[in-house]
Amino acid sequence: MKRSYAVIVFITLAEVAAAQTVPMPRPRPHHLDSNKAVSATAAATPAPSACRLRLTAARAIAPSVDRIDGPEGCGSADLVRLEAVVLSNNDRVQIAPPAVLGCDMAEAVADWVRDDLARLGALSFGSQLRSVRNYTAYHCRSRNNIVGGVASEHGKGIALDVGSITLVDGTTIDPTDLKVSRDFRERWKKSACARFSTVLGPGSDGYHENHIHLDSKERQNGYRICQWEIRVPDESLQLASDVPLVPLPRPRPTVLPARPRK
Numbered sequence: 001m002k003r004s005y006a007v008i009v010f011i012t013l014a015e016v017a018a019a020q021t022v023p024m025p026r027p028r029p030h031h032l033d034s035n036k037a038v039s040a041t042a043a044a045t046p047a048p049s050a051c052r053l054r055l056t057a058a059r060a061i062a063p064s065v066d067r068i069d070g071p072e073g074c075g076s077a078d079l080v081r082l083e084a085v086v087l088s089n090n091d092r093v094q095i096a097p098p099a100v101l102g103c104d105m106a107e108a109v110a111d112w113v114r115d116d117l118a119r120l121g122a123l124s125f126g127s128q129l130r131s132v133r134n135y136t137a138y139h140c141r142s143r144n145n146i147v148g149g150v151a152s153e154h155g156k157g158i159a160l161d162v163g164s165i166t167l168v169d170g171t172t173i174d175p176t177d178l179k180v181s182r183d184f185r186e187r188w189k190k191s192a193c194a195r196f197s198t199v200l201g202p203g204s205d206g207y208h209e210n211h212i213h214l215d216s217k218e219r220q221n222g223y224r225i226c227q228w229e230i231r232v233p234d235e236s237l238q239l240a241s242d243v244p245l246v247p248l249p250r251p252r253p254t255v256l257p258a259r260p261r262k
Contacts, residue, residue: 051103074140074155099137102157116191127167135161159215193226203229
């Protein structure tokens with residue numbers, strides 16, 4: 001009897017050991033819903049804006065920039081770095097240094113350079129446009145850098161300050177230089193004011209005496225600001241400088257008193 005019991009216990013233990021050594025099948029992998037996976041990827045990578053689709057390499061060299069979320073309402077979700085504008089003959093006009101702008105503003109600048117400024121320079125000076133000098137593009141600050149002032153359009157990526165343009169022949173043209181043709185500056189102003197909702201230059205507010213500010217701020221009823229005084233040299237001073245100088249007569253010699261004879 002004891003022997004039978006021992007045999008039963010031995011067999012039971014052997015079965016338990018065998019059961020423990022037999023590997024269990026691996027759990028089936030969890031199948032993800034392919035539609036949900038695609039949706040998650042799309043949410044992480046937003047679709048390009050309509051502007052981004054329009055601003056191709058045939059019009060401008062303007063790679064996208066990560067969105068900026070700055071203080072006091074600064075920043076934008078659709079920024080590009082405008083490095084160059086591509087003309088109709090495929091030549092490039094450099095933006096020096098490259099300007100970080102909202103895509104819509106960058107597109108407006110590219111159209112202005114391609115369709116207006118490049119043609120104007122060629123007609124007026126007989127040389128193609130090579131570069132546009134960027135003074136300031138995106139910059140999170142108050143307007144005119146006044147502490148506590150209204151937020152600048154530069155902080156929204158919709159403003160560009162232009163210092164000068166340079167032609168292929170090396171000529172640099174400053175829009176505030178009185179020596180530059182008045183007719184050219186008048187045409188430059190007209191083209192800028194037709195493209196942008198705000199144009200500020202010399203005579204506007206004292207902060208734009210050496211450059212031109214452009215922005216695309218939207219206002220009620222489409223109100224626009226075009227304040228750029230096309231100055232000319234003072235004609236009276238110019239006339240005075242043209243009058244030849246009349247030499248003054250030599251001073252008379254000093255007459256010494258005669259010495260008494262000894």
